[in-house]
Amino acid sequence: MSISNLEELGKILSLKEEEKNWTETGPSLSMLISDNIISLINPADPDDPIRKEFVPTMYENIESKESIDPLKEVENTKSARLIHRYNNRAALLVTSRCFAYCRHCFRRRFTSGDDGKITRDELEKAAEYLRRHKEIREVLITGGDMFTLSDMELDILLGKLKQAREDIIYRLCTRAFLANPERFTPSLMEIIKKHMHGAPFLLMCQFNHPRELNEKAVKAVSAFIDMGIPAFNQAVLLEGVNDDVDTLEELSYKLLYNRIKPYYLFQGDLVDGTAHLRCSLKKGLELEKELRKRVSGVAMPQYTMDLPEGGGKVILTENYVIGLTDGKWQIKSPFQGKRDYPEKSIN
Numbered sequence: 001m002s003i004s005n006l007e008e009l010g011k012i013l014s015l016k017e018e019e020k021n022w023t024e025t026g027p028s029l030s031m032l033i034s035d036n037i038i039s040l041i042n043p044a045d046p047d048d049p050i051r052k053e054f055v056p057t058m059y060e061n062i063e064s065k066e067s068i069d070p071l072k073e074v075e076n077t078k079s080a081r082l083i084h085r086y087n088n089r090a091a092l093l094v095t096s097r098c099f100a101y102c103r104h105c106f107r108r109r110f111t112s113g114d115d116g117k118i119t120r121d122e123l124e125k126a127a128e129y130l131r132r133h134k135e136i137r138e139v140l141i142t143g144g145d146m147f148t149l150s151d152m153e154l155d156i157l158l159g160k161l162k163q164a165r166e167d168i169i170y171r172l173c174t175r176a177f178l179a180n181p182e183r184f185t186p187s188l189m190e191i192i193k194k195h196m197h198g199a200p201f202l203l204m205c206q207f208n209h210p211r212e213l214n215e216k217a218v219k220a221v222s223a224f225i226d227m228g229i230p231a232f233n234q235a236v237l238l239e240g241v242n243d244d245v246d247t248l249e250e251l252s253y254k255l256l257y258n259r260i261k262p263y264y265l266f267q268g269d270l271v272d273g274t275a276h277l278r279c280s281l282k283k284g285l286e287l288e289k290e291l292r293k294r295v296s297g298v299a300m301p302q303y304t305m306d307l308p309e310g311g312g313k314v315i316l317t318e319n320y321v322i323g324l325t326d327g328k329w330q331i332k333s334p335f336q337g338k339r340d341y342p343e344k345s346i347n
């Protein structure tokens with residue numbers, strides 16, 4: 001049973017003042033917390049990281065001067081529910097529903113709202129758009145969470161997309177490994193298998209804290225990987241959840257140990273109602289620098305910002321390149337001092 005109101009939640013957790021005073025208005029997002037998430041929250045710890053991700057607080061209600069759509073997704077919506085912001089890839093929002101709502105959700109203008117599921121007509125239009133736009137090579141199937149759709153709806157969805165463009169790499173984007181690991185039944189996995197022809201599927205997970213990778217979650221992810229689908233993780237840097245280097249290091253290695261490549265570590269977007277969960281960029285850059293020293297190349301996610309006003313994604317890292325003088329580049333070592341590297345050897 002999922003929890004969707006404060007009264008129910010109050011029976012399980014002793015609510016803090018800022019939690020009691022949350023109201024679902026303005027830039028806020030519905031509350032929905034699933035069983036598996038509840039099982040991960042330590043009720044004795046008022047600062048539990050998983051609790052911070054899912055239990056809303058009054059800080060969300062404080063109106064800010066930030067944006068509800070800083071990534072300009074609405075402006076870049078080309079066909080119903082298809083965001084085409086980068087030339088060669090697009091995102092298809094197949095539903096506004098999730099099994100649980102993350103308080104840091106950057107798409108909260110849409111998530112948990114009234115749009116619901118993609119209609120047959122919208123799906124036809126999206127498929128037509130993909131047919132006409134051969135420059136698109138990758139499509140993110142996202143929302144909301146695609147796996148809130150029923151087995152039959154997913155069968156139709158994947159069938160239509162593969163029929164339109166078998167050569168597109170479709171990314172299956174979900175948070176359900178944490179929010180509802182039981183969703184990945186053998187019959188669902190059969191449906192996915194049925195559509196594994198043409199270009200591969202990629203699995204895109206969101207795990208923000210090592211504790212989220214419990215036995216159930218890992219088992220569900222493994223079912224995809226065992227079928228031959230590579231898995232990647234997109235984490236969000238969140239204050240009080242994972243904004244310390246030990247937690248990030250543990251997350252990276254737990255992911256890698258379970259065959260999931262840490263792909264992105266996102267700096268929080270400037271979305272209304274999420275400011276209190278955002279880590280400062282200064283601290284984020286320090287964490288990135290420190291993490292890079294502690295983990296291997298494959299265990300290192302790319303610390304990334306989706307620039308405001310639809311500027312696109314950029315990788316954030318310590319600037320190691322000092323500059324070019326007299327034909328020589330000066331580059332900082334991550335360990336100590338600096339080194340020279342010639343611009344071009346002349347011979």
Ligand SMILES: *Cc1c(COP(=O)(O)O)cnc(C)c1O
Pocket residue numbers: 083084085086089090091140313
């Ligand atoms: C992030 C994003 C993508 C995928 O970008 P990658 O950097 O390839 O992971 C595609 N479309 C939109 C609209 C996005 O925001």
Ligand code: SF4
Pocket residue numbers: 097098100101102104105106107111143144145174175
């Ligand atoms: S699962 Fe994704 S879309 Fe749903 S609330 Fe969380 S971040 Fe937003």
